[in-house]
Amino acid sequence: MMAAEWALFTKSTFASGVESTIAKDSSPLGVTSSFQYWDPYPISVVSAKGAWMTDVDGRQLLDLSMGFGAMLAGHLNEEVIAETKAALEGGMLFVTPSPISRDGAERLCKRFEIDKVRFANSGTEATMYAVRTAKAYNGKSAIVKLEGGYHGSYDPLTVSAKPDLDLAGNPEEPNPVVGKGINVGVVFVVPFNNLPALEKVFARDHESIACFILEPVLENLGIVLPDAGYLAGVRELCTKYNIVLIFDEVKTGLTAGPRGAAHRIGVQPDLICLAKSIGGGLPLAAFGGKAEIMDTITKGAMAHFGTFNGNPLAMAGLRAMDRLCTEEALATAEAFNKQALDRITDIIEEFQLPAHTVGFGVKGCVTWSKDPVRNYRDYKATDFAIAELSWLWSMNRGIITPPGLDEQWLISLAHGQKEIDLLVEDFRAFAVALRS
Ligand SMILES: Cc1ncc(COP(=O)(O)O)c(C=O)c1O
Incomplete structure (x- = not known):
């Protein structure tokens, strides 16, 4: 066939x-x-x-x-087009604050129940900045991620995204598999839906682990659902060991429901990464979460930049999606x-x-x-x-x-x-x- x-x-x-x-x-x-x-x-x-x-x-x-x-929203959705045209009347890029980017931030905070948010242009940027924010917040440097977890192209997050089984080692304690020419620092890799394996790594290395990043529902391996209680257990362990919990909702986001997967499952991370569905087809991403953590940016401990961040066209897409969804x-x-x-x-x-x-x-x-x-x-x-x-x-x-x-x-x-x-x-x- x-x-x-x-x-x-x-x-x-x-x-x-x-x-x-x-x-x-x-x-x-x-x-x-x-x-x-x-x-x-x-x-x-x-x-x-x-x-x-x-x-x-x-x-x-x-x-x-x-x-x-x-x-x-569908291709060429009328609301998205109308909002984008309206935004274009006022200009394409200001690289300075604007009511339209403030409005976009307020909408995301309200919808996803987060205190503060910053915009970016791709999921890769959102996950990279979320990890950097976590590191700046608690002064630690190692990252824990899932075997098979994909979060875009930031070097440390490419570790074991789809590793060869020949290299992957013990399923309970997988090897971090690193691609050629990639610089990663310290990255620990754990299996999904396995709290004992996670706790083992946390208990041993929590003094160096800044964050644990995962998709709440794995949507880069088909769809892999969390076992009942797994994410609540992850939340508890992160709190216990002072490790920032980052949910990568680049893929789930609005496709998981009006407030995303975290709300739907009932487990609140410390930071969340958004992209894809929030922009109505325009290039838009965001990372945000608890004020205490996001304020590492306010204090200058984490540098977040980007020429196109919060540009009016992307904000128009966000406005339309907020209304449509x-x-x-x-x-x-x-x-x-x-x-x-x-x-x-x-x-x-x-x-x-x-x-x-x-x-x-x-x-x-x-x-x-x-x-x-x-x-x-x-x-x-x-x-x-x-x-x-x-x-x-x-x-x-x-x-x-x-x-x-x-x-x-x-x-x-x-x-x-x-x-x-x-x-x-x-x-x-x-x-x-x-x-x-
Ligand atoms: C879960 C997840 N995180 C991050 C990314 C990276 O997003 P982007 O392709 O916008 O850089 C993707 C892309 O598919 C993704 O699926």
Whole structure:
């Protein structure tokens, strides 16, 4: 099936192939972020509206990636456009305070129940600055992160993001696996959903550990949910050992619910990182949290800079998202997501597929294993070959999901019953093909 699907891919995406060949002359791999590439070439898109994209071959594609969550409102959402146009009337960049950036900060503080916030332009910046703030706050320097945890490109946070199992060592006490040319300082790596392993590291090294950074729900390994009580236990241990707890909500954020994953799960971190969904598709990120910790910036102990921070266009995107992401709007999208998950679960049972579904907020995924995935080692034991085949199958039938095989679909405010039916029926056709 795989060979037939790749043949179908190259046959139906000729113009994307040509575009990729030309783009390789000016950009490595012909893409603007290495995530976007796959072999032999990725789909090249010319426009997008609502939940749909048009590629250079003229195919209409149902977008279930939605900019990894950044397009939560849908492509070219009218509110986002209206706010952005209104902001443009007043200028594009002031690099000095403005009521629109103050307004943006107030909105984020209120919505995510944090005292103070600073803006940045990417998730990478937000996680980097959050870690630096934690270090400046308690004067310690080591970082604890999860095996399999992805937080962007800040050197220490790339440790063991997706380590080779040959190098990863003992699952209970994983080795920190460091990429070539990366400078990391001291980074300890722990397995997700394992409080004893975490406490062991904290008890031994708490005098040097500044912070523990994790996604409250892992959304770079499909979707991996925290065990009941795990995050509350993490909170307790961080408090006990005077370690700053950072939730990376770059991916969860508004896709987890109107106040993010921390609020939904009921565990409050010390610092939170936001990006993607908060900006309506404009480049926007933020980090914030307790006043006592954020005031290390006030005191000059942590330097936070950025020419484009809090620029009016990004603030306009934030304003629009704040207005759009009501309890009701997100509940509607979540109900569509739940419907998709339930129907796909039924198909998995009907066809006895070695898979299960996982959902959180407006996101969902099919995990190709019978057993639940609780950490990186479980994720590595899932069936990547069927995952790739399933992704390629959908791509060939006009449904685009993220290329990483470790991502998930996103039901945006622009997806409706028609789109859910397409997602489910495509999965059914795939199940039929697998079993025939
Ligand atoms: C959890 C998480 N943190 C941080 C980042 C980095 O964000 P950016 O790509 O905006 O730098 C990502 C990106 O996918 C992410 O998934």
